[in-house]
Amino acid sequence: MYKKILVPMALDHGVSNHTLEIANALRAADGSVIALHVHEAPQGSVSAYLDEETVLAGFEKARDDLADKLSGQPDVEPVIVKGHSARTIIDYADANGVDCIVIGSHKPGLSDYFLGSTAARVVRHAGCAVHVHRTPSQ
Known part of the structure; x- marks a missing residue:
């Protein structure tokens, strides 16, 4: 059993309920679960067309979406940070x-073998155990 479990949350994917269930099953009696959403700021030429207020509104919406996803999960700490996933x-x-x-x-596509998905990068570089939940094929 693990004392501190991190569950990265992509707010636009439906896998979060499954990963939270897995985290709760792996959590030690005195352990904790952190739901982390990484908010990526608009990049490249897109950022030139967005003012600070719009970017801040996007961050606040992500914070609200994370809270909504975690409603009914009282033992999960929500955390939102800015950066690259x-x-x-x-x-x-x-x-x-x-x-x-x-x-x-998700089921990897050809581009994932060349570029690498977020999960693949986390597996390769994390300094702790990583449990990957693969979504069933659609």
Whole structure:
């Protein structure tokens, strides 16, 4: 059983309920679960067309969406940070003494073999145990 489990949450995917169930099953009696959403700021030329207020509104919406996803999960701590998904998940886990990451993954496509999905990068570079929940094929 794990004392501190991190569950990265992509707010636009439906896998979160499964990964939270897995985290709760793996949690020690005195353990904790952290639901982490990494908010990626708009990149490249898109950012030139967005003012600060719009970017802040997007961050606040993500914070509200995370709270909505976690309603009914009283023992899960919500955390939202800004950064690049895979790197930020790994850095957060390292900095906060996480001993297991439970992450969802889609069925990999050809581009994932060349670029790598977030889950694949976390598996390769995390300094702790990683449990990957693969969603069933659609």
